[in-house]
Amino acid sequence: MANILVVDDELGIRDLLSEILNDEGHSVEMAANATQARSARNNGTFDLVLLDIWMPDTDGVSLLKEWAASGQLTMPVIMMSGHATIDTAVEATRIGALSFLEKPITMQKLLKAVEQGLAKNANAPAAKPALAVGLPPANAVQVNDGVHSGSELHLRPVSGLRSAADNMPSANQDFDLDRPLREARDGFEKAYFEFHLAREGGSMTRVAEKTGLERTHLYRKLRQLGVDLGRSRRG
Secondary structure, eight states: OOEEEEEOSOHHHHHHHHHHHHHTTOEEEEESSHHHHHHHHHHOOOSEEEEESOOSSSOHHHHHHHHHHHTOOOSOEEEEESSOOHHHHHHHHHHTOOEEEESSOOHHHHHHHHHHHHHHOTTOOOOOOOOOTTOOOTTOEEESTTOOBTTEEEEEEOTTOOOSOTTSOOSOEEEETTSOHHHHHHHHHHHHHHHHHHHTTTOHHHHHHHHTOOHHHHHHHHHHHTOOHHHHHHO
């Protein structure tokens, strides 16, 4: 887990970046302007900083210069802007910025830039171990040959495999097919998303990638189904 500072005068952008990075397991501190960013940097150390260029009090490039001159530019800094010119980006890089992200920032570009930034940091957390090749996922499920007994459809784990977490929703689910279609479908979808949220440790980013849904659509779907996101994260 990395300690990341997000500096941006737009509340919506701060919240969005914080949410994505928190989902990835990082600790995030936010600053709305250069004054707050200075205070945060003076009072703590960060593995990475995401720094907006255009801010109301002091622009990001000037703040970057301050940190470089005072010896506080000891962490990778990624500049962000929706209006910066190429010259501005080049200047920031010359001062010491690692890279530049143009707004609107896509989730894929953000995560890639953060990954590259942390890799440059000598204090970055060790990479997660690679999964063993050739083994099916610990919670893989299969339908019993597409056959259901009575009014219930049974899903069971692949033979010989067990859940990696005792508190994960069971892959053995019974669904009452005598209910109206909408109710039966909602019940299945709720169990499906709860299962994947538990398996991914509550990471909305990974669940979105796994299920093929956009994050905004996923959030809307989970709220509609009444899925307890807090419980998924605690698990």
